[in-house]
Amino acid sequence: MADLTTNFAGIRCPNPFWLASGPPTNCGEQVMRAFDAGWGGAVWKTIGEPIVNVSSRYSSVDWNGQRMMGLNNIELITDRPIEVNLREIAEVKKRYPKHAVIASLMVDSKREVWHDIVKRSEDAGADGLELNFGCPHGMSERGMGSAVGQVPEYACMITEWVKEVARTPVLIKLTPNITDIRAVARASRRGGADALSAINTINSITGIDLDTFTPRPNVGGYSAHGGYCGPAVKPIALHLVQQIASDPEVGLPISGIGGVSGWRDAAEFILLGCGTVQVCTAAMHYGYRIVEDMADGLSNWMDEKGFRTIEDFRGLSLPKVTEWKHLDLNYKIVARINRDTCIGCDLCYIACWDGAHQCIHLDGHALPAAIEARSRASVTTTPIAKLDSVQATIGATPPARIPRVDEDECVGCNLCWLVCPVENCITMEQVDAGRPPESWEQRTHA
Amino acid sequence: MSSQPIPQNLERFPDLHPALDSQSAVAEANRCLFCFDAPCAAACPTHIDVPRFIKKIGSGNLRGSALTILDANILGLSCSRVCPVDVLCEGSCVMHRYNKKPIEIGRLQRYAMDHFYANQETLPYGRGSVGVSEPRPSGSGPTHRVACLGGGPASLACAAELRRHGYPVTIFDNRPLPGGLNTYGVAEYKLRASDSLREVELVRSLGVEFRQAEVGGSDVPNAVPLEDLEREFSFIFLGVGLGAMERLGIPGEHLRGVIDALRFIERYKTSPDFAVGRCVVVIGGGNTAIDAANAARRLGAEEVHLFYRRTEKEMPAFSFEYDHSKIEGVRFHWLAQPVEVVEQDGRAVGVKFVETRLGQPDATGRRNAIPVEGSHFEYACDMVIPALGQSRFMGMLHSTCGIELKGGSIVVDRPTGRTTNPKYYAGGDCVNGGREVVDAVADGKRAALAIVGQAVAAASEATHG
Numbered sequence A: 001m002a003d004l005t006t007n008f009a010g011i012r013c014p015n016p017f018w019l020a021s022g023p024p025t026n027c028g029e030q031v032m033r034a035f036d037a038g039w040g041g042a043v044w045k046t047i048g049e050p051i052v053n054v055s056s057r058y059s060s061v062d063w064n065g066q067r068m069m070g071l072n073n074i075e076l077i078t079d080r081p082i083e084v085n086l087r088e089i090a091e092v093k094k095r096y097p098k099h100a101v102i103a104s105l106m107v108d109s110k111r112e113v114w115h116d117i118v119k120r121s122e123d124a125g126a127d128g129l130e131l132n133f134g135c136p137h138g139m140s141e142r143g144m145g146s147a148v149g150q151v152p153e154y155a156c157m158i159t160e161w162v163k164e165v166a167r168t169p170v171l172i173k174l175t176p177n178i179t180d181i182r183a184v185a186r187a188s189r190r191g192g193a194d195a196l197s198a199i200n201t202i203n204s205i206t207g208i209d210l211d212t213f214t215p216r217p218n219v220g221g222y223s224a225h226g227g228y229c230g231p232a233v234k235p236i237a238l239h240l241v242q243q244i245a246s247d248p249e250v251g252l253p254i255s256g257i258g259g260v261s262g263w264r265d266a267a268e269f270i271l272l273g274c275g276t277v278q279v280c281t282a283a284m285h286y287g288y289r290i291v292e293d294m295a296d297g298l299s300n301w302m303d304e305k306g307f308r309t310i311e312d313f314r315g316l317s318l319p320k321v322t323e324w325k326h327l328d329l330n331y332k333i334v335a336r337i338n339r340d341t342c343i344g345c346d347l348c349y350i351a352c353w354d355g356a357h358q359c360i361h362l363d364g365h366a367l368p369a370a371i372e373a374r375s376r377a378s379v380t381t382t383p384i385a386k387l388d389s390v391q392a393t394i395g396a397t398p399p400a401r402i403p404r405v406d407e408d409e410c411v412g413c414n415l416c417w418l419v420c421p422v423e424n425c426i427t428m429e430q431v432d433a434g435r436p437p438e439s440w441e442q443r444t445h446a
Numbered sequence B: 001m002s003s004q005p006i007p008q009n010l011e012r013f014p015d016l017h018p019a020l021d022s023q024s025a026v027a028e029a030n031r032c033l034f035c036f037d038a039p040c041a042a043a044c045p046t047h048i049d050v051p052r053f054i055k056k057i058g059s060g061n062l063r064g065s066a067l068t069i070l071d072a073n074i075l076g077l078s079c080s081r082v083c084p085v086d087v088l089c090e091g092s093c094v095m096h097r098y099n100k101k102p103i104e105i106g107r108l109q110r111y112a113m114d115h116f117y118a119n120q121e122t123l124p125y126g127r128g129s130v131g132v133s134e135p136r137p138s139g140s141g142p143t144h145r146v147a148c149l150g151g152g153p154a155s156l157a158c159a160a161e162l163r164r165h166g167y168p169v170t171i172f173d174n175r176p177l178p179g180g181l182n183t184y185g186v187a188e189y190k191l192r193a194s195d196s197l198r199e200v201e202l203v204r205s206l207g208v209e210f211r212q213a214e215v216g217g218s219d220v221p222n223a224v225p226l227e228d229l230e231r232e233f234s235f236i237f238l239g240v241g242l243g244a245m246e247r248l249g250i251p252g253e254h255l256r257g258v259i260d261a262l263r264f265i266e267r268y269k270t271s272p273d274f275a276v277g278r279c280v281v282v283i284g285g286g287n288t289a290i291d292a293a294n295a296a297r298r299l300g301a302e303e304v305h306l307f308y309r310r311t312e313k314e315m316p317a318f319s320f321e322y323d324h325s326k327i328e329g330v331r332f333h334w335l336a337q338p339v340e341v342v343e344q345d346g347r348a349v350g351v352k353f354v355e356t357r358l359g360q361p362d363a364t365g366r367r368n369a370i371p372v373e374g375s376h377f378e379y380a381c382d383m384v385i386p387a388l389g390q391s392r393f394m395g396m397l398h399s400t401c402g403i404e405l406k407g408g409s410i411v412v413d414r415p416t417g418r419t420t421n422p423k424y425y426a427g428g429d430c431v432n433g434g435r436e437v438v439d440a441v442a443d444g445k446r447a448a449l450a451i452v453g454q455a456v457a458a459a460s461e462a463t464h465g
């Protein structure tokens, strides 16, 4: 059985699954239920001077009948007094000493104010501090959140103030709403940060009501840009994590955040170097119970791969991300269609014709419009099985509907394979290009 | 009979397939793969662009979805309810090959059409407007007026397509209500007469003129002679369907208590006070026999027995219709052929049958039923419904119009519907010997386009020639 226990920048916890700062970690009662469900840690809903929220606060992007592919919010930090939050942290820590409780903090950019909140949080028993330099809406207008996280000097300065008094590890939560995330990651390091959390939400407008013309979420006829998260942002988060994980000037442990919904996502973040992952949207969508499969699935996968601990595979994929100029120009793959499993939807045909390189063919080299026109002009009648001796049920795919790939013309872009709805029907197979490996850099410096 | 459904029928013939709610419709629409050159569109005789209308349901463009359907098939509403989709669009869905449920194309089509009719939407062409794809022929007016004979699906589709191209059209139908078998024949749990009439109104809204009149038939009083129409109209489309039901040709078939399937169906669909027997015998093995038998059950018959002279294997009815009928509680009897309707006090009280056995396959590959000597038996009942198929008598066509018939059906050039007389086009049951609504619609549409082509060619010959 794989061992999921984690030591992240000195913070110990039963597993690497933490709840991210947000509605699921709003109060002590919730965090305790989350720990009962199996979460290894929780980053408390950001604490600071209590704010007033608006309603409504969320909107989402649904895709093809799936709800909440992406979630957007315009909620601010906690609306509960600092003392109440800290009292509850103390209570949770007393009852769950082995779980990680991280206090997320955001206060005015004044040295003594930061000193005060850091001391009080640690006195309450927090295992670590996460400085919220990422919230992209509302708080940033007041000079906090991403207003700090977008300026490396501010980020460095506040980190320094915090480090002057902090006794527990200090995590900096980064905003993705910046041209080069490494600048703030390096500044945090200079300021003395112990670890990074990435990413916070991405500036977004999720959509507009086509009857009222008001963007969502609607607050009395107006809206404001919010922060985007959920499954839709995972690819962006993975890239940003990879950027800071590979940067020699950063070199800090990373808690990966952004679209983590299951153990596969978690494994991917860890393969790119993360020591823990944080989850917000998925827990909001389905509840704390999702952590059970996260732990179970990850541990089964680790057993299968022969990894005993998280450290055994952490960062394994980092060396496999390189720069384009180092890729082998003579590596060649082509698409091959399995005639036995092809169902004849011909999506690969139209994709290659309209979106790729016109090298998948039906019926000679006919153009798409000619093929469709022929079908439309055909005279068809309802078959009456017993009179017309026809097969009423569908048989094998008619050969005319099975496309062929012109392998000489195929550029190996993957598009047909991506659009094919049938598992393993199209495979991308390596062919010998007849030349030794050569990268762009090698070719141009030869 | 009005355009309101008969209340008792709403109760006894609830929709066979329930309508989709909007969430399920979108979920189902999103399951569609959006195949290129989709097999479902090719399998549909009217070639509705199925993936396109389905994607529009997914995107919430319901008007666009409905218009995509109506563009190809003006009777998209009835087709969505009556088409045997298992052997048409849904039967050809690639999902079958992927061991997945085919997309519910029929129900999605109905969803879009219900939305169209519920919102009283109109078509963007028709009355007064010039045709969308073809310029109005320069010599328009009396020289290019078209008469459509018969008011069933074939003529409705032909007329709508002609109106779309700006041609004046008149439909002649001999029934109190237009719509042909869509109004009088199709099972009530698939399509109500009132829904058929909504479609008739859509066609009327395009500016089609409807006249209730019998055409031809020198033996029918007040019939409009075909020769008169030949003078009044440039083109004549024949969409007259099939004739009355074939007779059994046995003693006793005129007794009270004997009613042929078409009249039986028409009566229950249009008169609220129609009563069925307690024990009913249906004779025949086609879809009409099944429809009549199912209806008899739903109207309250305690027992319904269907007798067919061959076996289940040779029965021309669709297998899904047969399966459904068993669920309705109809009992099937094979290898029996009626020889006499038994009488008591002037009423039918039973049917005398002779058992049959199967002989050699005939030209169509079906095995003949041969009576077995001395195997007679009697079956008691109080209603007999013969359902032997419709006759193919084209009594209305005069011998001089030069239209060739073959086996009682009108001979046409399939892609154009043109008969052997270039002034006459034909489509639907009177050409194909009796298929489905969608086949009639496809025929009518193709004929209309061919008529437009012929008229345009004639006009340009007149100006340039």
Ligand SMILES: Cc1cc2nc3c(=O)[nH]c(=O)nc-3n(C[C@H](O)[C@H](O)[C@H](O)COP(=O)(O)OP(=O)(O)OC[C@H]3O[C@@H](n4cnc5c(N)ncnc54)[C@H](O)[C@@H]3O)c2cc1C
Binding pocket: B082, B083, B084, B149, B150, B151, B152, B153, B154, B155, B172, B173, B174, B175, B178, B179, B180, B181, B182, B185, B186, B187, B190, B213, B214, B215, B216, B217, B239, B240, B241, B242, B262, B265, B287, B288, B291, B396, B427, B428, B429, B430, B434, B435, B436, B437, B438, B440
């Ligand atoms: C009982 C039954 C159930 C059916 N169920 C289905 C089903 O579930 N699904 C399906 O797709 N199809 C079904 N069909 C078949 C379908 O109804 C027909 O294929 C379709 O209606 C044919 O259309 P049509 O326009 O060719 O002819 P019809 O619908 O028969 O219309 C012809 C019209 O012309 C009129 N007419 C005839 N002669 C003259 C004349 N001399 N002058 C003026 N008018 C005239 C007739 O009265 C009639 O109104 C069913 C048929 C029957 C009989």
Ligand SMILES: Cc1cc2nc3c(=O)[nH]c(=O)nc-3n(C[C@H](O)[C@H](O)[C@H](O)COP(=O)(O)O)c2cc1C
Binding pocket: A020, A021, A022, A023, A045, A046, A071, A072, A073, A075, A076, A077, A078, A104, A132, A134, A135, A173, A199, A200, A201, A228, A229, A230, A231, A233, A257, A258, A259, A260, A278, A279, A280, A281, A282
């Ligand atoms: C409603 C809501 C409120 C949030 N509030 C905070 C917050 O107070 N402090 C903070 O650091 N991040 C906050 N976040 C950001 C999350 O902690 C997390 O960084 C982000 O949602 C990405 O993770 P996910 O894709 O798992 O949701 C909030 C997110 C949501 C959806």
Ligand code: SF4
Binding pocket: A334, A335, A351, A352, A356, A357, A358, A359, A360, A405, A409, A410, A411, A412, A413, A414, A415, A416, A417
């Ligand atoms: S890999 Fe790209 S270029 Fe090759 S067949 Fe597929 S879509 Fe066309």
